[in-house]
Amino acid sequence: MSHRPTDDRQTQARQLYKELKNKELSNKERMNIPLQEMPAQDPGQRIRNMREVTYGYSPEQAWVEAARCLQCKKAPCIAGCPVGINIPAFIKAVTEEDYAEAIGIIKQDSLLPAICGRVCPQESQCQAPCTLGKALKDVNKAVSIGRLERFVADWEREQAKVVLPDVAESTGKRVAIVGSGPAGITVAADVRRKGHEVVIFEAFHKAGGVMVYGIPEFRLPKAIVQAEIDILTRMGVTLRTNFLVGRTRRLIKLLQDDGFDAIFIGTGAGLPKFMHIEGENLVGVFSANEYLTRTNLMKAYDKEQAHTPIFHSRRVAVLGGGNVAMDAARMAKRIGAEEVNIVYRRTEVEMPARVEEVAHAKEEGINFHLLKNAQRILGDARGRVKSLECLRYELGEPDASGRRRPVPVKGSESYLDVDTVIVSIGNDSNPLIKQTTAELETNKWGNILVDAECKTSLDRVYAGGDIVLGAATVILAMGQGRTAAGTINKQLAG
Amino acid sequence: MNTIIDKTTLAENVCRLTVRAPLISEERKPGQFVIVQTDNNFAERIPLTIADADPELGTITLIFQVVGKTTHKLALLEKGDAIENVLGPLGTPTHIKNFGTVICVGGGIGIAPLHPIAKALKQAGNRVITILGARTRELLILEQEMRAIADEFIVCTDDGSYGRKALVTEPLKELCAATPGPNKVVAIGPAIMMKFCAQTTRPFGVSTVVSLNTIMVDGTGMCGGCRVSVGGETKFVCVDGPEFDGHLVDFDNMMLRLQSYKEFEHKVFEECRLQQGIRQVHEEDE
Numbered sequence: 001m002s003h004r005p006t007d008d009r010q011t012q013a014r015q016l017y018k019e020l021k022n023k024e025l026s027n028k029e030r031m032n033i034p035l036q037e038m039p040a041q042d043p044g045q046r047i048r049n050m051r052e053v054t055y056g057y058s059p060e061q062a063w064v065e066a067a068r069c070l071q072c073k074k075a076p077c078i079a080g081c082p083v084g085i086n087i088p089a090f091i092k093a094v095t096e097e098d099y100a101e102a103i104g105i106i107k108q109d110s111l112l113p114a115i116c117g118r119v120c121p122q123e124s125q126c127q128a129p130c131t132l133g134k135a136l137k138d139v140n141k142a143v144s145i146g147r148l149e150r151f152v153a154d155w156e157r158e159q160a161k162v163v164l165p166d167v168a169e170s171t172g173k174r175v176a177i178v179g180s181g182p183a184g185i186t187v188a189a190d191v192r193r194k195g196h197e198v199v200i201f202e203a204f205h206k207a208g209g210v211m212v213y214g215i216p217e218f219r220l221p222k223a224i225v226q227a228e229i230d231i232l233t234r235m236g237v238t239l240r241t242n243f244l245v246g247r248t249r250r251l252i253k254l255l256q257d258d259g260f261d262a263i264f265i266g267t268g269a270g271l272p273k274f275m276h277i278e279g280e281n282l283v284g285v286f287s288a289n290e291y292l293t294r295t296n297l298m299k300a301y302d303k304e305q306a307h308t309p310i311f312h313s314r315r316v317a318v319l320g321g322g323n324v325a326m327d328a329a330r331m332a333k334r335i336g337a338e339e340v341n342i343v344y345r346r347t348e349v350e351m352p353a354r355v356e357e358v359a360h361a362k363e364e365g366i367n368f369h370l371l372k373n374a375q376r377i378l379g380d381a382r383g384r385v386k387s388l389e390c391l392r393y394e395l396g397e398p399d400a401s402g403r404r405r406p407v408p409v410k411g412s413e414s415y416l417d418v419d420t421v422i423v424s425i426g427n428d429s430n431p432l433i434k435q436t437t438a439e440l441e442t443n444k445w446g447n448i449l450v451d452a453e454c455k456t457s458l459d460r461v462y463a464g465g466d467i468v469l470g471a472a473t474v475i476l477a478m479g480q481g482r483t484a485a486g487t488i489n490k491q492l493a494g
Numbered sequence: 495m496n497t498i499i500d501k502t503t504l505a506e507n508v509c510r511l512t513v514r515a516p517l518i519s520e521e522r523k524p525g526q527f528v529i530v531q532t533d534n535n536f537a538e539r540i541p542l543t544i545a546d547a548d549p550e551l552g553t554i555t556l557i558f559q560v561v562g563k564t565t566h567k568l569a570l571l572e573k574g575d576a577i578e579n580v581l582g583p584l585g586t587p588t589h590i591k592n593f594g595t596v597i598c599v600g601g602g603i604g605i606a607p608l609h610p611i612a613k614a615l616k617q618a619g620n621r622v623i624t625i626l627g628a629r630t631r632e633l634l635i636l637e638q639e640m641r642a643i644a645d646e647f648i649v650c651t652d653d654g655s656y657g658r659k660a661l662v663t664e665p666l667k668e669l670c671a672a673t674p675g676p677n678k679v680v681a682i683g684p685a686i687m688m689k690f691c692a693q694t695t696r697p698f699g700v701s702t703v704v705s706l707n708t709i710m711v712d713g714t715g716m717c718g719g720c721r722v723s724v725g726g727e728t729k730f731v732c733v734d735g736p737e738f739d740g741h742l743v744d745f746d747n748m749m750l751r752l753q754s755y756k757e758f759e760h761k762v763f764e765e766c767r768l769q770q771g772i773r774q775v776h777e778e779d780e
Contacts, residue, residue, distance in 0.1 A: 203714050205534055205579040213716075242581040244714055248517050270716040274728060281723055281747050283754050290717035298711065299536055307538040307563050308711070309755040383750035430715055432733065 003043050003363050010039065010058055017060040020067060027070050031135060036065040038147050043363040047333045050217045050301055053360055059097070062151040066094035068132060069143045076129035077145060082479040085109045087126060087145055094148055100161065102152040111186050112478060114157060114224050117150025119215060119323075120475045121354050140355060157227055167235055168195030173492045176201060176260040178245045178433070181209020182474045183266035183465030185228060186481030187488070188237050191264075194489045198237045199260075203244040206297065209268055210466075211474070213297040214289070216327050218334070219357070222296075246436040255460060262460045262488045265448060266481065269427040269466035275319065279377030280423070284311060284385035288320070288328040288424035295331050313337045313420035317388045319374050320344065320424035321351040326358060328422045329366045340366045341416055345373035345393045345406040369416070371395070373408065377421055388416040427471045445470060454484035462488060496577045499553060504635040507560040508603065509569045510545070511577075516552030518544070518582045524610040525588030525705065525737055528554070529713040531579040532567045540564045541710045541732070543607035544583060554582075557606035557635070584713045585736045588703075592619040594677035597669055598644075599662050599691055601627040601683025605636050607705055608682045609643075615680070616643045623676070624648065625665050627683065631656035662687060663694045670698040678703070681740060685749045692740035702740035706731045709754060722748050 013036060020033070038054040039061075040046075046053055057065065069091045077087040086105050093102035106113045120126075126145045127133060133142030156162055173196045177184045180202040192198045206212050208225040233239060245251055245267075254260045272287035274280050291310075294300045298308035316337045318329040321344035329340045342361070344351060347370050351358060362368070369390065376389040392412035395404035429446040441449045441457035447470055448463040450456050456463050464480030466472055500512035518528060522544050531537045546555035560569050571577065588611050596615050600608035605626055616622045623646040628634040630653050641647050648665045649657030658665065662683075669676060679702040681691035688704040695702045708720040713732045720731035725742035729735065 203581065204712065205531060205539075205581075213712075242579050243517075244581060244584070247583055248521065248581070250521075270714070272716070272718045274718070274721075276728075281721060281728065281744075281751065283750055287718040290711060290719045293711050293717050298538065302536065305536045307536055309538075311754065312757075383747065432715065 003040065004037065005042075009037060009061065013058060013061040013064050016064045020064070025067060030068055030070055031132065033064060033068045035068070035141055036061045036144060036147070038144075040360075043360075043365070046218065047330075047364050050334060052221050053218050056154050057147055057151045062094055062148060063097065065144050066091045066148055069095075070132055070135075072131040074131065076131065077126040077143075080126040080129045081109075082125060082475045083109045083482060085126075085149075090152070091143065091145070091148060094152065099152050099155045103156045106149060106152065110475075110478065111189055112182060112228055112474070113149050114153035115182070115211060115220060115228065116475050116478070117146050117148075117153055118220050118224075119354075119473070120146055121323075121473060122146035123355050125475070157224070162227075162231065164231065164234055165189065165193050167193055170197070171195045171492065173197065173261045174199070174259055175488060175492075176245075176254050176258075176263045177266065178251070178263065179203075179209055179266040179268055179465075179467075180207035180229070180239065181211065181266055181268050181465060181477065183268075183477040183481040183484075184209065184264065185232065186478045187264045187266065187462075187464070187485045188232050189235065190482065190485030191488055192232070192235050192237050194492070196261075196489075196492055200232070200237060200239050201243040201245050201248075202239065202241045204297065205241050207239055207241065209266075213293045214324065214327070216292065216296055216331050218330065219327065244432070246432040251433060251437045251440075251461070261492060262462065264481075264484055264488065265433060265456070265461065265463040265467055266465045266477070267430055267433060267467045268477075269471040270430040271428040271446075272423070273426045273428055274423055275374060275425065277374060277376055279379055279385070282377055282379040282385050283383050284313075284419055285377060285421045285423065286311070288318070288324045288422050289427065291328050291422050292324070292331060295335065301331075301335060310335055311420060315339045315341075315416075315418040316420040316422060317341045317343055317374070317416050317418045318422045318424055320426070321346065321353060322424065322426070323353045323357055325422075325424035326353045326361045326366075328424050330361055330364055332420070332422065333364055333366065337420070341369055341418070342366055343369045343372050343374055343388070343390060343416070345371065346395065346403065347371060350403050371406070372414070373406070374421070375408075375413070378415075385419050385421055386417070388418050388421055390414050390416060427466075429467050429470070433467075452483075453487040454480060455487060460491070496580045498571055498573055498575050498577070501571070501573050504557065505633045507569075508633070508635055509558055509560065511556045511568070511571070512553050513556060513577060513580065514552055515554050515580055515582075516549075518580065519547045519549045519552050519554050522547045522554060522583040523587035524590065524614045525607070526583035526585045527607075527713075527736065528556070528580050528582030528584060529710065530556070530564075530568070530577050530581075532564065532571075533578050537567070537578075538564045539579075539711055539713070541584070541707065541713055543705075543707075544610070545606040546610055557603070559603040581713060584732060586734070588614065588680075588737055590614045590618050595621045595623065595674070596678045596680060597623045597625060597666065597676045598640075599625045599627070599666060599679065599681040599683070599687075600640070601662055601681075601687040602629070602633065603635070604683030604687070604705075605634075605640065608680065609636050609639055611680055611682075611705075612640065612643050621645045623669060625650065625662045625669075626657075627651070627662035627687065628656075629653065661690070663690050666691060667694050670695055670700055676700055679740075680705075685745055685752065688740060688743075689745035689749075692743070692745070696741050703737050704740035704743060705736045706738065706743070706748065707736065708748065708752065722751075
């Protein structure tokens with residue numbers, strides 16, 4: 001994937017649309033329609049701004065891409081979607097240019113399509129088993145389901161056609177939601193619909209969880225997240241920011257003294273992991289969480305207005321190969337770093353990041369050091385990072401995750417001359433609620449234990465999202481939110 | 495919410511705000527802190543110790559020194575204004591019990607977080623000796639409050655303008671060397687002071703608690719910006735602390751980390767003071 005000018009794509013899509021619109025297409029003809037890449041800002045330009053990288057499809061592009069779908073009977077994409085969206089049906093609605101119908105179908109199962117269309121790892125979910133991708137022998141040639149999802153969700157929002165879900169008559173029951181990330185938002189909406197009073201408690205000063213502190217503006221515009229939060233408040237959900245459940249008030253008190261009938265914990269995976277290597281506390285070493293929170297939530301990229309400082313980096317190393325690592329690397333570039341390096345101990349195939357993010361990072365001039373891992377961070381006399389010592393790795397036998405285990409090669413030290421190291425190797429669960437709620441059972445990693453219905457060991461307390469799953473994705477958090485909301489609604493009805 | 499109901503100046507550039515925050519006031523224990531932010535949009539989040547609280551009135555007291563842009567903006571707020579965001583109480587509360595004799599060492603603005611701890615230790619039945627240090631007499635804060643708690647009260651100033659002309663470590667060393675010596679020391683103040691207090695007590699084997707004030711963003715364990723090395727292990731000040739065993743803290747690394755944004759902070763603070771100066775000139779002209 002390399003960058004192509006936007007106009008080019010639009011023209012091609014317009015021609016195809018005209019040619020094919022009124023034609024009865026055979027499967028073979030559909031297979032021959034070229035995959036529609038999303039138009040994007042020029043890489044040289046976008047590394048100097050925070051605006052969203054991709055523009056989204058034009059209506060013609062959306063139609064052409066939707067026409068690639070074979071509408072196969074098996075519809076393996078549905079099984080690949082964690083929330084089971086009826087994908088072929090919504091795509092068919094796009095080919096009929098009935099976008100209201102399309103978004104309606106998606107919203108039966110997903111609450112945050114504008115967000116999921118942007119941040120879901122489609123190539124390992126709905127697009128992985130796509131019949132078209134299989135027929136073309138390339139998963140990256142599957143129907144671009146995520147881009148189509150985004151297209152109809154954006155259409156709905158931009159046309160101000162968002163329909164507020166119906167809220168049933170008040171039941172007098174109260175539900176507390178801890179955390180306003182994707183899991184919490186989902187539960188809030190589903191529970192509120194049944195007429196229960198809902199209060200969301202958020203520790204930060206802004207709602208949205210990882211979608212506002214972690215995922216950068218250039219990948220997920222904050223206005224889109226805010227629009228989802230606004231829908232909740234318009235539905236009558238109360239939002240209490242600056243409220244850290246466990247500290248501002250203990251969970252038990254919410255149940256016993258404050259009259260909540262049920263509590264959902266969706267506090268996410270918010271404890272950054274470090275490598276535990278020499279030099280990790282030098283000046284210039286950051287967790288990706290810190291780096292991204294400063295730049296996203298605290299807006300440190302706006303050097304004129306923001307009071308929160310961001311480290312002035314010239315040469316950066318980002319340790320890790322996930323989406324967060326790509327976000328941190330691309331953010332560092334936009335903040336003004338001259339050279340940004342990703343250091344990852346396996347190969348590109350094993351990288352957990354979305355294919356599109358890796359491609360965008362490469363277009364933006366991020367260097368990839370694969371089969372390499374940090375061994376030590378070296379500092380100068382003032383305790384500031386001056387270089388990163390790496391070891392070369394080889395892939396050995398498959399490990400428990402099924403991926404080939406990376407093995408260090410002795411004596412293969414090499415050095416990267418950097419002044420900043422951003423550690424992006426994942427997050428553990430935040431232990432605060434567990435620490436202040438002794439009765440709550442967790443596993444050895446601190447994840448809250450729940451049953452298939454998202455019930456915890458505490459009566460009337462439910463949990464979902466990363467606090468249960470470990471660091472996962474927006475869609476999986478949302479899926480669990482759905483399950484938990486179903487259980488809560490059942491409990492409150494009974 | 496978070497309305498300022500009282501404001502006093504304790505010393506040059508040291509401000510005390512009493513803020514309505516009923517929930518925090520109810521839950522707060524000595525040793526804990528809050529994160530404040532003066533506006534939702536571009537302001538910085540900074541940690542401030544809770545110097546006192548009155549759960550009946552639903553208030554907390556914040557004491558801070560104007561050292562940068564955010565504290566400068568806070569100091570410009572008046573009675574009746576509100577601090578837009580206050581999150582807390584954060585951090586692990588101080589472990590309070592009857593240890594026997596406890597020396598409470600406070601330096602500069604560190605006397606503010608020390609005061610509620612000394613008070614709680616006194617209530618728990620300890621004999622409390624306080625050593626307060628300041629650069630000069632005018633900068634000494636909470637003298638009366640600390641004096642009221644202390645069984646023995648010592649003041650040191652760098653310039654000798656009040657009390658002993660000495661660093662706090664001098665009387666600390668004498669008290670540790672005496673028999674019977676103290677059972678515990680709590681030292682709160684500038685990093686360099688805490689480092690030398692810990693060095694002073696180490697040979698005597700007196701357990702020494704320090705309270706660290708590092709760079710923070712969220713204050714809930716999420717960013718790790720506040721991390722310090724304690725006994726070779728990385729700890730987060732916001733959730734594992736703010737109090738640690740002073741004999742195990744790597745103060746040198748902590749002090750380097752405190753300097754991370756020095757140039758930036760200096761620049762914005764100067765700009766901010768300059769703008770205020772310009773405004774004042776304008777107002778005088780009008």
